[in-house]
Amino acid sequence: MTATAETTKAKLRxxxxxELTGTTPRTIxxxxxIGLLPGADERVQGQHRWFTQADVERINEIVSLRDLLxxxxxxxxxxxxxxxxxxxxxxxxxxTEDPAARKRILDESLGHIATQLELVRExxxxxxxxxxxxxxxxxxxxxxxRELAK
Amino acid sequence: MTATAETTKAKLRxxxxxELTGTTPRTIxxxxxIGLLPGADERVQGQHRWFTQADVERINEIVSLRDLLxxxxxxxxxxxxxxxxxxxxxxxxxxTEDPAARKRILDESLGHIATQLELVRExxxxxxxxxxxxxxxxxxxxxxxRELAK
DNA sequence: TTGCTCCTCACGTCACGTGAGGTGGC
DNA sequence: TTGCTCCTCACGTCACGTGAGGTGGC
Numbered sequence: 001m002t003a004t005a006e007t008t009k010a011k012l013r014x015x016x017x018x019e020l021t022g023t024t025p026r027t028i029x030x031x032x033x034i035g036l037l038p039g040a041d042e043r044v045q046g047q048h049r050w051f052t053q054a055d056v057e058r059i060n061e062i063v064s065l066r067d068l069l070x071x072x073x074x075x076x077x078x079x080x081x082x083x084x085x086x087x088x089x090x091x092x093x094x095x096t097e098d099p100a101a102r103k104r105i106l107d108e109s110l111g112h113i114a115t116q117l118e119l120v121r122e123x124x125x126x127x128x129x130x131x132x133x134x135x136x137x138x139x140x141x142x143x144x145x146r147e148l149a150k
Numbered sequence: 151m152t153a154t155a156e157t158t159k160a161k162l163r164x165x166x167x168x169e170l171t172g173t174t175p176r177t178i179x180x181x182x183x184i185g186l187l188p189g190a191d192e193r194v195q196g197q198h199r200w201f202t203q204a205d206v207e208r209i210n211e212i213v214s215l216r217d218l219l220x221x222x223x224x225x226x227x228x229x230x231x232x233x234x235x236x237x238x239x240x241x242x243x244x245x246t247e248d249p250a251a252r253k254r255i256l257d258e259s260l261g262h263i264a265t266q267l268e269l270v271r272e273x274x275x276x277x278x279x280x281x282x283x284x285x286x287x288x289x290x291x292x293x294x295x296r297e298l299a300k
Numbered sequence: 301t302t303g304c305t306c307c308t309c310a311c312g313t314c315a316c317g318t319g320a321g322g323t324g325g326c
Numbered sequence: 327t328t329g330c331t332c333c334t335c336a337c338g339t340c341a342c343g344t345g346a347g348g349t350g351g352c
Binding site: 164165175196 | 306307
Binding site: 064067068070099102103117126127128130131134135137138141142144148 | 214217218220249252253256257259260263264266267270271273274276277278280281284285287288291292294295298
């Protein structure tokens with residue numbers, strides 16, 4: 001009856017997943033339709049979809065990159081494909097003992113992360129610029145209010 | 151022949167404005183069409199549109215809020231309407247000498263700015279969370295690379 | 301005057317929203 | 327078993343993209 005035992009392989013319905021990820025069932029079906037979510041071909045047409053915690057995390061990641069970095073779903077599909085390639089590499093990594101192969105795999109991962117980090121930082125600096133503008137305007141108004149209070 | 155003299159009331163064409171704002175002529179026409187840009191009714195149907203530096207700044211602001219805060223154009227229209235109300239208040243502000251009226255106007259402006267700042271900060275904290283996740287993953291890979299180098 | 305940029309339809313697209321009508325699982 | 331959530335079309339919408347055919351300004 002522990003929490004970990006309860007959540008092991010817990011099957012989630014599409015409405016629950018939508019709630020957990022802040023999306024809608026329609027959005028999740030659409031992501032499956034365009035190939036952003038895996039495992040769609042295993043289901044018989046008309047039957048209910050069942051999701052796992054891993055699906056929730058993937059959708060959260062999609063939503064996060066979509067909203068925060070403003071990527072199109074096509075760009076996201078490419079990015080996620082690159083991530084899967086990385087996961088594949090990870091399995092190769094554990095399969096090999098060759099230090100040179102391991103180094104090559106890790107270097108490649110670093111490249112993918114660097115790409116995403118650059119996007120994040122670009123966005124952050126734009127947001128900070130906007131914040132500075134707003135706080136400047138606020139400061140000006142506060143000054144005028146103090147003038148009035150005299 | 152000074153720069154300021156040259157740019158005074160300089161009339162810009164839609165293509166130039168698109169370039170300056172990182173948009174397209176189609177986007178600018180669309181924004182005019184849905185009422186995000188003012189002064190559309192003064193132009194005779196079929197004639198060329200002429201823009202000023204003020205239009206460039208407005209479009210930059212629209213693009214910035216659209217991309218960085220993820221607002222819909224409908225939300226943006228409301229926000230910009232509120233801003234115009236503030237500009238109107240500003241004129242009233244300069245017209246009145248009554249300190250109480252002036253204070254009321256400034257307080258209202260503060261409210262609008264606070265709303266935008268809240269949106270900006272929400273976004274920023276989400277972005278920072280994503281950045282931390284990415285740098286954590288990068289650190290892990292760097293550690294493994296150092297292990298390999300031994 | 302010649303080009304280049306502009307103009308207005310108008311249909312296409314991406315990322316879903318929104319019913320309509322029907323079936324499946326606690 | 328009943329009701330709620332799920333299913334699949336399929337059309338609608340928002341924010342533009344993309345030609346087609348024609349006119350205007352340095």
